[in-house]
Every structure is written in C-alpha cells, then in structure tokens.
Amino acid sequence: MALGLELPEETFVKLHEFDAVGETHVRFLKYHPRPDEDEEKTRGVWLSKGHTDLGTVTLLYSQAVSALQVLGVDGRWRWVKHVDNALIVNAGDGMEFLSGGYYRATVHRVVQPPQDQRNLPRLSIVYLGLANDDVKLAPLVDSPVLQRIGVKEYGRFNSGAEIPTMEMWRKARTSTYGQNELKVSEKDKNVEEEIINGVLLRHYN
Numbered sequence: 001m002a003l004g005l006e007l008p009e010e011t012f013v014k015l016h017e018f019d020a021v022g023e024t025h026v027r028f029l030k031y032h033p034r035p036d037e038d039e040e041k042t043r044g045v046w047l048s049k050g051h052t053d054l055g056t057v058t059l060l061y062s063q064a065v066s067a068l069q070v071l072g073v074d075g076r077w078r079w080v081k082h083v084d085n086a087l088i089v090n091a092g093d094g095m096e097f098l099s100g101g102y103y104r105a106t107v108h109r110v111v112q113p114p115q116d117q118r119n120l121p122r123l124s125i126v127y128l129g130l131a132n133d134d135v136k137l138a139p140l141v142d143s144p145v146l147q148r149i150g151v152k153e154y155g156r157f158n159s160g161a162e163i164p165t166m167e168m169w170r171k172a173r174t175s176t177y178g179q180n181e182l183k184v185s186e187k188d189k190n191v192e193e194e195i196i197n198g199v200l201l202r203h204y205n
C-alpha cells in the first residue's frame with residue numbers, strides 16, 4: 001500500500017510497531033443460525049449495518065459460509081466469494097485518512113447466508129490492525145501520488161480542525177457507538193449519518 005503511494009515500502013510498517021501502545025486485536029466471531037422471526041426483526045443483518053472498520057487494515061480469513069458483503073461504488077451489495085486459504089484485506093478509516101481518501105475504507109456488512117447455507121453456523125476470524133495510538137491520521141502528503149491529486153494536509157478533516165490520532169479516533173468511534181443520534185441522509189434514505197470529530201460517518205442499511 002505504501003508503494004502504491006510511491007512511498008518507501010516500510011512507511012506503514014513504521015506506523016504499526018510491535019512494541020508501541022495500540023489496540024490492534026483479533027476478533028473471533030461465531031454466528032449461529034437464527035429463527036425466522038429473529039431474521040425478520042433485524043431484516044437479515046447479522047453483524048452491524050454496513051460499516052467501515054475504524055483501524056487501518058483488516059485481515060479476514062475467507063469463510064466457506066457466505067455472509068460477508070461489500071458495498072460497491074455503484075451502491076450494490078456484493079457477496080465476498082470464498083477462496084480456500086485466502087485472506088480478505090479491507091482498508092479501514094485510518095487508512096482512508098492517512099491516504100487522504102486515496103484508499104477508501106471498505107463498507108461491509110454481515111448478513112444471513114444464502115438459502116443453501118442457512119442452517120450452518122459460521123466462524124469468523126478477523127485481524128483488526130490499528131496504527132500506533134500516537135499516530136496522527138493526517139494524509140501522508142510526502143506521497144508524490146497524493147501531491148499529484150492535490151490532497152491537502154488536513155485531508156478529510158475540516159481545515160483548522162484538530163486532526164485525531166489513532167487513539168482519539170478509536171475512542172471517539174467506540175464511545176459513540178449506538179449512543180449518537182443518527183440522521184437519515186438527505187441524499188440516500190438507506191443511509192444514516194453522524195458526525196465524529198468533524199468527519200461524516202455513514203451507516204448503511
């Protein structure tokens with residue numbers, strides 16, 4: 001990803017040090033088949049509405065039971081196809097900020113599997129990579145690629161606003177989870193919005 005920005009290969013490695021304070025973690029999730037009435041209540045959504053992960057890079061072990069979907073730029077949800085022993089790599093908010101939006105955070109959700117897999121439990125192992133807590137999530141404007149496309153130092157944040165560190169961003173997102181009042185987007189009624197640290201965050205239905 002660093003090379004894609006024409007930056008030294010180790011650029012992101014240095015922002016994710018083994019000994020630094022940070023909250024990179026692994027999540028194990030086991031989803032059990034649910035009765036139809038529960039599926040109706042949640043309209044088939046298993047884990048969160050469409051969301052972005054708050055860190056930089058997420059690695060998911062490809063699962064034979066389909067449930068993960070990714071939102072395309074065309075507004076369509078697509079199943080992530082299973083490939084044996086493959087890893088799915090998703091960019092998160094941190095990566096979107098550090099790259100000034102060049103790498104967009106993947107909007108994804110977990111839904112009830114297709115008909116022929118509905119009776120199966122699903123196991124999910126997810127590595128959620130976050131930058132070191134003290135990394136400021138300003139775009140890496142040394143990147144010739146970002147310079148060519150004219151990314152500004154404040155990137156997605158309002159100019160003059162305090163740019164959050166990885167620690168500030170993860171705390172802001174986790175502490176507001178389910179607390180903030182969400183407003184239906186004026187542009188798309190399937191999207192609800194909230195503002196965190198001056199950044200518009202979207203929740204996709």
Ligand SMILES: O=C(O)CCC(=O)C(=O)O
Binds near residue numbers: 029110126
């Ligand atoms: O279970 C999955 O495939 C994805 C889980 C996920 O999106 C998350 O833990 O943030």
Ligand SMILES: [Fe+2]
Binds near residue numbers: 051053108
């Ligand atoms: Fe996720």
